Amino acid sequence: MSEILNTLIIGSGPAGYTAAIYACRAQLEPVLVCGSEVGGQLTTTPEIENWPSRFDAPDGFSLMQDMSKHAEKLGTKFIYDEVVKTDFSKNVKEVYLSSGTVLKAKTVIIATGAKARYLGLESETKYKGKGVSACATCDGFFFRGKEVAVVGGGSAAFIEALYLANLCSKVYLIHRRAEFRAEKVLVDRLRKLEIEGKVEFVLNANIKExxxxxxxxxxxxxxxxGQNRDIALSGVFMAIGHEPSTKPFAGQIELYDDGTVKTGFTSETSTSVAGVFAAGDCSDRVYRQAITSAGQGCKAALDAEKYLQSKL
Ligand SMILES: Cc1cc2nc3c(=O)[nH]c(=O)nc-3n(C[C@H](O)[C@H](O)[C@H](O)COP(=O)(O)OP(=O)(O)OC[C@H]3O[C@@H](n4cnc5c(N)ncnc54)[C@H](O)[C@@H]3O)c2cc1C
Structure with missing residues (x-):
């Protein structure tokens, strides 16, 4: 493909597909590089209960297939490949694929998502989606009235634990140290629930299985x-961090220390390089939901359209 594209979208999750839908409607004729996980993180989830209008709670794979069909129907061209390197130093951006193809585009929308960190236990992999989760907002509802654990000691772990304490009969906070990195106000709130018997802290503790x-x-x-303890519960929520999938952009655009794309330079989804935009979990350290990612994908396409118009 030697032509110069108006808009190249990287990533086929809710952010990427929504950006594609809006870019098509703005007649930008977008091309979307899907990556190795076609459909993104949601494809492994058996039930989505919080996508507006889908009260039938579809499985994530079908929901993402519908988004893909929608983007395709409006004219998106898909490339089933992975971006390995980028060069954003010139006006026309270059994007290198693992197949050796080099794509050129006036605007690029990065929608490569993020991956939750897990402990790396075999038993954890076995029970992913069957009680092991990394998203209380997404899956907490399935554990209402039950006992669950949250693993981690940072603010994210405390936010997840506070959220779950509202839904579940008891929350164990399991942390490998006795001190927390979480904000004091969050620790105080959870300690209060400990007094009420809703929460139990399990500290200096490592999950073996x-x-x-x-x-x-x-x-x-x-x-x-040195002592083993078995705790009976129904769900385990990992809150030990997320890793944004942004390696191909390192050195090209500004990233935070954890790899999250910095946005908000000239418009909400703009990055540190003019003409390069980011949307979804790769640029979001707070919400990380399908609907917020889709919303950011929409904004990125509108920002790209505005940028292209300013160059006419
Ligand atoms: C188990 C689980 C359950 C969840 N349940 C819910 C839920 O019920 N409701 C909800 O709102 N949210 C849920 N979430 C969160 C939701 O999935 C994410 O917030 C959302 O998918 C993020 O969308 P995204 O488009 O930013 O990225 P992702 O969905 O992560 O998609 C990223 C895309 O980028 C591609 N990509 C990555 N690197 C490259 C590369 N180098 N080159 C090309 N492409 C690349 C990948 O292949 C993928 O297609 C859940 C998450 C998980 C893990």
Whole structure:
């Protein structure tokens, strides 16, 4: 493909597909590079209960297929490949694919998402989506009235634990140290719930194994001060950080220390390089939801259109 594209979108999650839908309607004839996880993070989820209008709670794979069809129907061209390198030093941006193809575009929308960090246990992988989750806002509802654990000691872990304490009968906060990186106000709030018996802190503790019946989680085995303890529960929420998928952009645009794309330079989704925009989990450290990613994808396409118009 030697032509210079108006808009190249990288990533096929809610942010990428929504950007494509808006870019098509602005007649930008977008090309979208799907990456290795076609459809993004949602494709592994059995039930989505918070996508407006879909009260039938579709599985994530079908929801993302519908978004893909919508983008395709309006004219998006898909490339099933992965971006390995970028050069944003000139007006026309260059994007290198793993196949060796080099794409050239006037505007680029980065929508490459982020991946939650997990502990790396075999049993954790076995029970992902069957009691092991990394998103309380997404999956907490399925555990209402049940006992769950949150793993981590940062603010994100405390926010997840506070959210779950509203839904669940008891929340164990499991942390490998006795001190927390979380904001004091969050720690104080959770300590208050501890007094009420809604929360139990399990500190200086490492999870050795996620326990289950082969189908669903029914407990965790933690090791603390040389002693093993089995805790019976139904869900384990990992809150030990997220890793944005932004390696191909390092050195080209400004990133935060954790790899999140910095935005908000000249418009909400603009990056530090004119003509390059970012949307969704790759540039979001707060909300990380399908609907917020889609919303940012919409904004990025509108920002790209405005940028192109300013160059006419
Ligand atoms: C198990 C689970 C359940 C969830 N449940 C819900 C829920 O019920 N409701 C909700 O609102 N949210 C839920 N979420 C969160 C939601 O999935 C994310 O917020 C959302 O998918 C982020 O969308 P995105 O488009 O930014 O990125 P993603 O969905 O992560 O998509 C990123 C895309 O970028 C592509 N990509 C990455 N690197 C490259 C590269 N180098 N080159 C080309 N392409 C690349 C990937 O292939 C992928 O297609 C859940 C998340 C998980 C993990």
């Amino acid at each position: 996620i326990l289950g019946d082969g189908n669903l989680v029914n407990g965790v085995r933690v090791e603390s001060n």
